[in-house]
Amino acid sequence: MSASPLPLSQPHDTLALRLFFALWPDRAQRQHIAAHQAQWQWAPPAQPTPAAKLHLTVLFMEGVPADRVTTLLEAGERVARHGTDFALTLDRAAIWRHGGIAHLAPSQPPAALLSLRAVLAQQVGQLGLPFDARAFAPHVTLARRAQNSQPPNTFAPLRWTVRGFSLVHSVLGTGRYDVIGRWPLLDQ
Secondary structure, X not given: OEEOOOOOOOOHHHOEEEEEEEEOOOHHHHHHHHHHHOOOXXXXXXXXXXXXXXXXXXXXXXXXXHXXXXXXXXXXXXXXXXXXXXXXXXXXXXXXXXXXXXXXXOOOOOHHHHHHHHHHHHHHHHOOOOXXXXXXXXXXXXXXXXXXXXXXXXOOOEEEEEOEEEXXXXXXXXXXXXXXXXXXXXXX
16 A cells, blocks of 8 residues: 545644545556546536546545544555456446536446445445445546537447555545555456
8 A cells, every 4th residue: 555645734633534545547547547648628617537537436534634634545545456457348328417517437437336335335344434335327427518519429348457546635625636556466
């Protein structure tokens, strides 16, 4: 695992943070996703996601006390010890009309991804920390407010060998994502 300090401007015990565990693509995978994103026909008021922020959220947590970040880093370490790398195929491009989220998703989420989500939710729940427990719809957000945009008619599925996951701080009011923990998934 690698971790960096949170960019906090207030005492740790007074902050409630927006955090998420995510699949964070490496540079090559990010370029493939960005190339796919460039094939879309974006119509105003679409706001494409900057390439540096492309990711797949596995578990979102809002309102996490800053003094509990260390326990989440420890949970990530525990989960990674029992995980394995897996193949993910992003082969479905669509827009959720409610919210206008243009996204790239797997038509068949791999069992390893669903398991990773379940184990992370279990760990976070056991810590008594809040998380989004809605049904999991794995996707990479390509743009917001994209109701009037069009995905490409055809495209080659993007194949992603997932070799790890991250803990990310979504810094409120800045639009910035800070990766604060990273764990490899071993090839078993």
